[in-house]
Amino acid sequence: MPSPAHPSPNDPSDPLARERAHLAASRSALRAMRKDAEELNIADVAANWVNAKVLQGEIEARIKALADLSHTPLFFGRLDYLHAPGVDLAEGAAGENFYIGRRHVHDADGDPMVIDWRAPVSQPFYRASTKDPMDLKLRRRFGYTGGELTAYEDEHLTDPAEADRTSALLQSEIERPRVGPMRDIVATIQPEQDEIVRAGIGGSVCVQGAPGTGKTAVGLHRVAYLLYAHRERLARSGTLVIGPNRSFLHYIEQVLPALGELEVKQATVDDLVAHVEVRGTDEAAAATVKGDARMAQVLRRAVRAGITPPTEPCVVVRGSRRWRVPAYELEDIVRELMERDIRYGAAREALPQRIAHAVLVRMEQAGEAPDDRVQDAVARNATVKATVKAVWPPVDPAKLVLRLLGDAEFLAEQADGILTPEEQKAILWARPARSVKSAKWSAADAVLIDEATDLVERTPSLGHVVLDEAQDLSPMQYRAVGRRCTTGSATILGDIAQGTTPWATDTWEEALAHLGKPGSAVEELTQGFRVPREVIAYASRLLPAIAPDLTPATSIRESAGDFEVRRVATEDLDATVLAACDRALANEGSIGLIAAEARIPALRSALEAAGTACLAPGEETSAESRLTLVPATLAKGLEYDYVVLDEPAAIIDGEPDERTGLRRLYVCLTRPVSGLTVIHATDLPELLGAASAATR
Template structure:
């Protein structure tokens, strides 16, 4: 690297920043013009949202690096790359045009040609002569400090790039960062998978599966924007802390119009005010409950028992019992949603009446059809044979009526299972004290009655923790779209956590999804992962151990006489070094630890917040990461829940650089070997 070369690259960075500023100004001007446009109110609001969203995307991180890589194509590039022969491209988070009749200053990382930045190698150079990675000082406005070259036409290939390593190991604080500058070839293949393909990423800790999912969302929106603008992209995370942690990734990649929620957010129509017993929750989360609800719903559909007479002015139209039975039987066989079936019965009754009317010369039109379909005799007939049902009423009636539950669950649930979920007295939907599992059942009932409008693509993280019935909640949001399923069977901590992906993917509605393992990663250093793999070997999880591309990391043990005092001391030592610090402990010990930290003048923030020190309940640690993790009393984490050893595995692998294990009790066996 020469000084002249570095100065030339800095000049290009300045030009790219100028280009980005022009884009921001142009977007701001569009907003001003759009606000004054002559249009109806609704069109104006839509235009305003579009323009302001575009402005927000462009204005994010104005002082960040305008690019992170460069591709120089060989003058004699192969035929497939002939269009790029002799060209040079800078790769960044967003496209920056160079001006009229000039090449772009920066190409968006999602552009087709940018794929070579991640995939080219000496064996398959893809026409690339040189790949350059840039290093930046990000302590303030980004300053270009150096670059690292690979001569792919000369056989050089830096599998372990120093710049990539420095970026991954850079101290972190606050929300998750994008990995666009450090995506590995195997990750890039998944990011660029086709929209119509569903994939399942079984990823060991630190392999970047969450980041891959988020970057895939950004890639799909870039390449299929028109298609996904209509249906949208939905991201489902395990808890609000996780959503706060990942919230900045997509905006940094130029995408802001993506719905991010939790499973509870999808179930918000049902207020949760009570808790189930463990036995009741296990039954309600079982896939068999879908059959029970289906039976209960259609138990109300009965065969017509009398002729239908429909007055129509001077006319009286009659439909025989046989004809009505045929209608109901035919619609039942079509297996459409319950509400759709009710309307089909109505439409076919009207069609029979219409044929009679036309034979008698009675003039008919659309208004006549609508009036007849809503007439009192037709509505009363529908209420008898195909009654209107609300989801909450269906679930309340099922759980509150022992006889009705017994009929619907006959041969599906045992007597003991029925007793576990049956309410001790009847309640209306309005007075019911719903549990979290009841909310899942209400959503299932709603899906049976009226279909959901599915998203074009759904990304679900920590999918191994979903119950079969929770999987069905997400499957209904996918509709005919595709899905990216992210998880790690070894990190399953719920009572119903998946033991394998095949059955879980079937419940999620994507049984043919491609299952791709990721075992090698940058995030967790070798020393930390080696310890975590000892815990993994004691788990009932058929997954390969994780491999770290980093041979660094620190692990220390601190024996405590008084746990809280030693945790405070460990936190002080950790805060004397760079980076974010997470104190993770069993949920029931968080209160005393918080009191001790605050008494010592250390004010911990919430998980995934902006504070340097966070106090994190073990139950919400999944998906988060900290430079320095202090695990308080591992034995308490293991004994706090049935799958506590899996929880400990999760907790240990939150550390990106350093890990302190503070304990007053004896350590779990895997940590002592």
């Protein structure tokens, strides 16, 4: 039961005032927790300066995590249990009340004032229903304005009459205007999302999520949950969030810190494989071949191409004795190492020890008694080193790929029976580079170097990896991510319908196999929370052409949204788009003007001429403007309260084929939270219908 020192939440006189009092008391308790951490004295605790430094770092992280963010609600819900959790219901124990928030807060006596949303006792906040109350008699949601508690809403879970009622506060939180970076959904997680968030760390999970179903947020909250449930394990092995580009990572970077997790690293796939400077680009045909999983076989051959069967014996001189290992025995050793299928570098390190062991056998047969020190000395012998260098030469991964892409004869030899002559020609450089530094490496080349690097030396594995917008990765990129979690688990997030690369995956089963996680669970999210009903229904008309096997998304949003499709004359296109932006700016929240790459310069000039400030994707935290000018190629994963979509036909024409163009358009159509205005002068795709009358 609540401590007598705390305001009781059951006082019927003024419930909102009592809740505000509990909020004030909780904030005071959080400040006291932070002060206690700041006053910790470790002078006589640490055994040495190294331990002291580590401990001090942990204390500083704790202090930072206890910061009271004034505009972030300390708690967002309350659970009133019929019985005390964990107590036999037959004992008739009185129920308890728990406030659910982003972090745990306790008073001076250690009694909880706010329970972390990840704790088991908090789970009914997300999953309880009138059909399965989970021992709750009441679930209370709180509404905030600028950090101030302004409203509450109760759900009486033992009352069947409330079975179909939708929470007004839940709707209002989903529809709240959003300016700046992505925010957490901890107050609005739905049951099907919560099941994924709390899935165990032992297995990997793939989430197929339609636009607006919250798959990105689910993945981030899953990281926060796993860090709560398995903190010590993941502290040792590490966690990583992988996004499609820097703009996207900048957009989501505040979600985990808001949940109290400050140490999770974020990266793009390009960051993971940054062994060389990327200065070049590939044609689609070349990039597709380089991204094909068969390139792993080509690289494997190439890495081992330098291994040469020994033709001469290895003669080791020690003192007055000469010890001879014949060529046929050396060949057996080399063959055995190759058949063991260990990494090239590990085998190369083992080879001198195996030769030295053969010498020691001869020493023992001659009556000597050599020990491990003798074997190590023999392994370092100059003759043994020379033999190893000749038989199993060192491999530099970047130089190897440089040779593979620049030497037609070498490529043909390694790709024989794997790549067709046409495919080999597609990836062969027209002008071979002289050195690794002078080469104009492409992003796909960097992935090849990463594969070769792993063939030489094992890539360190993390405890958990979240891979977002996964549908756009090539098989070789999947392999690059997969080797970062070979001993850990992964959360894979994406939408087949939003795949816009020439190598985009068609099935998650295929993608999971490339990741090294075959058989992982695939969960589908189809209930939308972000995109208005009319907008998602309109965009879903494209699914038969871009992803016919997917279930169209539905929306729980009661509001149909502000939706308009307008056709104008070509000469009026820019002016109409600017007018639509002005109308959108009259509302609260963020505005995204999304257009084809080819249209961006003209629209930027038009906005500047009109005196309308705009931002680029990733700059949304700036207070200079609420309008972002978004190239269609960067729209994926982003969201805006209102979207003005410029000339869909230009977006389609900007892609290499119609199917990819329609997928790109699908992405752009599904970015709004409150309203969408489509302005076009050219015919829309047939699936979207010929009608262009305004619909509001």
